[in-house]
Amino acid sequence: MRILVVEDEVRLARALQRGLRVEGFAVDLAHDGEEGLFLAREGGYDAVILDIMLPKLSGYRICRALRAEHNWVPVLMLSAKDGEYDQADGLDIGADDYLTKPFSYVVLVAKLRALLRRTAPPRPSVLTAGDLSLDPAAHTVKRGDEEISLTPREFTLLELFMRHPDEVLSKTEILAHVWDAYYEGDPNVVEVYVGYLRRKIDVPYGRNALQTVRGAGYRLAADGG
Amino acid sequence: MRILVVEDEVRLARALQRGLRVEGFAVDLAHDGEEGLFLAREGGYDAVILDIMLPKLSGYRICRALRAEHNWVPVLMLSAKDGEYDQADGLDIGADDYLTKPFSYVVLVAKLRALLRRTAPPRPSVLTAGDLSLDPAAHTVKRGDEEISLTPREFTLLELFMRHPDEVLSKTEILAHVWDAYYEGDPNVVEVYVGYLRRKIDVPYGRNALQTVRGAGYRLAADGG
């Protein structure tokens, strides 16, 4: 989760950065309004924390500019004022939530999480490799337009490969992900299931989609074979 | 826009109802927690305003119950307290925003509008999958023009599927939605009720509308089978 913090008070900005990093977020800083707007436009952040009083360009105007461009990134506003009309204004220009300085760090994190949760559910999209496609939600696999029916194990295995195209996955890693972190059975199952998959997803006369890397593991060709 | 107000102080509740009606909302009132949860579950509201201190069932628990059932109706919490941890708690259990009594009416309306703006995508009133159609409001199901009569359980189950066409729903998810978030009975009920539904909604010689995905759950074909 990437967060942009636009805040000119350096000490507060740094404190937020440290704190949010501990919570597991990736945090970028902007110290004035222009830089903030530039980054918010380009950066693909999951949320923006925006001070109102900023050099060069106020938080209000950044937010309004973003919304005018149909950029709906979640925005959490910070303000030194606490008049109710400021709050109402902030929400009306398209901010998603509002926090008054001095604020509690606990509340900030809670509001941030609430924001992210609300804007979360863009369906986990379909994974593809060449004309191979896998839809985790629908639990379907297709080669081109033709649906391929897989067993749960085969499906999980293929999903793992398609999440790491062109990457060599060792049998140990595969066992840990598809079977169990503490799986103690025969590593031969991996070979067996790779075999099953090949028979179902490979196209006649094509290259193997699932390539053996002798001594290292297996790799799914990103172009699907 | 339909709003549910759950508030035990009758005078405040009435004031909100009058005020919001002037703004153009349709407002229902519930005066205790049980009634509130019941209405929130059934009513198809666009937002819920929820007091925390309530007879029978607190606002906290209502909100948590709704979220556990994957009901993401926007919730605006009202509270007499103003401790920061209460606020954090409220947001963490899934409320979308929070207001401390005594609150300004202007802020309440602003927050409510912000909530509604965020949750824009209005749901279609009739759900369809191929020539299967289900009307949540009228509580009717049709295959083509022919009406199919379902029991309440069957109806709830089919509604869940039709809200997630082409998506695999696990038995656990189904139990949590259609039965109870903390249902502890035999998962076999799901199989039984899927069976009932199939006998009623499947057309002879057609594909199954409700497909079994072995080891994963069930899926409703978006084209209705």
Add this chain to the structure above:
DNA sequence: AAGACCCCTCAGGGTGCGCTCAGGTGAGGC
């Protein structure tokens, strides 16, 4: 009181699926 309807449990049976095993195959090193 009887019937209708609904919800749910239970047990039996079919079978798809996971896994093992053992013999076969091919790549790479010397």
Add this chain to the structure above:
DNA sequence: GCCTCACCTGAGCGCACCCTGAGGGGTCTT
């Protein structure tokens, strides 16, 4: 060219998943 070792694969077994019919308990209607 041969040996070794990693990998491949066909056969088969047992289980767990799923389906279904039967039936009991509860509630509401007649």
